[in-house]
Amino acid sequence: MPAIRIDDEVYALLQKDAQPFEDTPNSVLRRKLGLEKQKKGQPQQMKNFMIIPNGILNKKTPQNAFRNPILKVLKKLGGEGLRPTVLESVEKAMEGALTEYDKSDIRSGTIRWQKSAEWEVRAMREQGILKPVHETPRGIWALTKKGSEEASVL
Numbered sequence: 153m154p155a156i157r158i159d160d161e162v163y164a165l166l167q168k169d170a171q172p173f174e175d176t177p178n179s180v181l182r183r184k185l186g187l188e189k190q191k192k193g194q195p196q197q198m199k200n201f202m203i204i205p206n207g208i209l210n211k212k213t214p215q216n217a218f219r220n221p222i223l224k225v226l227k228k229l230g231g232e233g234l235r236p237t238v239l240e241s242v243e244k245a246m247e248g249a250l251t252e253y254d255k256s257d258i259r260s261g262t263i264r265w266q267k268s269a270e271w272e273v274r275a276m277r278e279q280g281i282l283k284p285v286h287e288t289p290r291g292i293w294a295l296t297k298k299g300s301e302e303a304s305v306l
Contacts, residue, residue, distance in 0.1 A: 211253035213246070213265060218272040220306055221245040222293070223281075227303040232294035239266055 158166075170180050225241040226233055233241075243250070243265075254265035273293055276282040281299035288294045295303060 211251055213249055213251065213254050213268065215268045215272050215275070217249065218242065218246075218265075218269040219276065222269065222272065222276070223295075223299065223303040224306050226282075226293060226295050226299070227306070231300060232288070232292055235291045235293060238293050239269060242269060 166177055166180050169175075169184065170177075221242045222238065224245065225238050228241070229237070246265075250265050254263075254268070256264050258264050258267060260267075273282060276299070277284050279298075280296055281302060283294040283296055
């Protein structure tokens, strides 16, 4: 998803002028810019953008950056592995890429980069690259046939 960089002052203004549970960043900007409101029943043509406060993109490794390291580790382990084992190997493989921000804890106590890796695992399951949780023992990440094919070209 493309990202638009905005500074903290603009972000705060958008938050201040937003109607909770009603507005999107787009609707706040349309109101601020004086653009006419969309007519009811007409779908609005929108691109999928994510507004991220300035500086976060430079700090956080993108979720999809974990895909190939996960695939390589699982391939090396014979197609499946325990979550902690895979994460330990992914951390070693991405040693130079992980930032201090990635290595910081989030509110739940999890390390930020590990949560990003887990979200990528979820996406890989939805895409049929990893087996769904109901097909594997608890804590096991396992390649599907499609995942094995993808891993074999890395």
